[in-house]
Amino acid sequence: MCLAIPGKLLEISTDVHGVRMGRANFGGIVKQVCLEYTPEVETGDYVLVHVGFALSKVDEAEAERTYAALQQLDQLGELDTPDVLEPSESDHAFFNSSS
Numbered sequence: 783m784c785l786a787i788p789g790k791l792l793e794i795s796t797d798v799h800g801v802r803m804g805r806a807n808f809g810g811i812v813k814q815v816c817l818e819y820t821p822e823v824e825t826g827d828y829v830l831v832h833v834g835f836a837l838s839k840v841d842e843a844e845a846e847r848t849y850a851a852l853q854q855l856d857q858l859g860e861l862d863t864p865d866v867l868e869p870s871e872s873d874h875a876f877f878n879s880s881s
Contacts, residue, residue: 788853802816
C-alpha cells in the first residue's frame with residue numbers, strides 16, 4: 783500500500799534547475815520535498831508527501847490525526863532514513879578504481 787505522510791513546510795526555495803523545493807518536518811524528521819505539484823503552499827502549511835513529492839495541502843488537524851494513527855501503528859520509524867548525500871572522495875576512489 784502506498785502512503786502519503788503529512789509534513790509541515792519549514793522553508794521553500796528553488797533549486798539550481800528552477801524546481802520549487804521545500805524542507806518539511808515529519809514529526810521531528812526534516813526532509814527535502816518537491817513542491818512542483820503544490821504551487822499554492824506557503825511556509826507553515828502542511829502537505830501530504832509521497833516519495834518526496836508534495837501532492838496536496840492539508841490542515842493541521844488532519845496532519846495530527848495522521849501522525850497519531852501512524853504512531854499507534856509504530857510506523858513513524860519508516861521516516862528515519864538518511865537522505866541521499868553527495869558522494870565523498872572515498873566513494874569516488876572506490877568507483878573509479880580499476881579492478
